[in-house]
Amino acid sequence: MTDTYHVRVAKAEHVFSAGHFITFGGHCERLHGHNYHVAAEVSGTLDENHLVIDFLLVRAKLLEIVKWLDHYMLLPTGHPQIHVEEKGREVTVTYTDRRWIFPSGDCRILPIPNTTAELLAAFIGGKLLAELGHAAVGLTHVRLEVDECDGQVGIWERKLR
Numbered sequence: 104m105t106d107t108y109h110v111r112v113a114k115a116e117h118v119f120s121a122g123h124f125i126t127f128g129g130h131c132e133r134l135h136g137h138n139y140h141v142a143a144e145v146s147g148t149l150d151e152n153h154l155v156i157d158f159l160l161v162r163a164k165l166l167e168i169v170k171w172l173d174h175y176m177l178l179p180t181g182h183p184q185i186h187v188e189e190k191g192r193e194v195t196v197t198y199t200d201r202r203w204i205f206p207s208g209d210c211r212i213l214p215i216p217n218t219t220a221e222l223l224a225a226f227i228g229g230k231l232l233a234e235l236g237h238a239a240v241g242l243t244h245v246r247l248e249v250d251e252c253d254g255q256v257g258i259w260e261r262k263l264r
Contacts, residue, residue: 110155112162113142119146119173121211123218126185131198134176137251139223141169143231156238164234168227176205177223181216194262220257224249228259239263 122136139253143165147155176194178187186197194210196203215222228247232239246260 104194104231106131107146107243108149108155109144109146110158110161110164111144112158113140114162114166117141117143117165117169119164119169120171121175121177122160123177125217126198127217131201134203139169139172139220140250141165141227142250143228144246144248145239145242146246147242149190150241156235156242160235160238164231165227167234167243170232170248172211172227175211176209177218178210178212179215179218179222180212181214184214185217187212220251220255221259222257224257224259227262232261 118138118140120136120138122134122200124132126132136202143161145156145161149155173210178194179185180187184198188195188208189207189212192207194205194207194212196205213226215226227249228245232245232246236244242263244262245261246258248256248258250256
């Protein structure tokens, strides 16, 4: 029998407010925003200090990511029908007959096909793993949750080994 250990970080500070829209079934939502709540859980074996990972490190790295996203318009670049073009100080976004122009400094252009809670969770989870660097060596599993509306949660998980 093998024991499994998990560390979960879901602090009040891991919240970001952002605008977005998504497309589904040929429909494009209106621009709107959410106060996204983010939680991360990692699993792994215990290290020589009897820790899966330092809570404070996960907390700090997650905070850096949510601050980077906070108060921006989130725009996807991987969608075949959403075209995002940054020129100078403006970002132009088109979807069929719709067109938006945003100041470049107000946007976070993300390498995902849609700004759904699930894909935001995957983006944040991947960024968190990269930021943890060598500290993530003993991890076996990561789970990232993005709650966009008090109980509407997109979840991403990855087995690391």
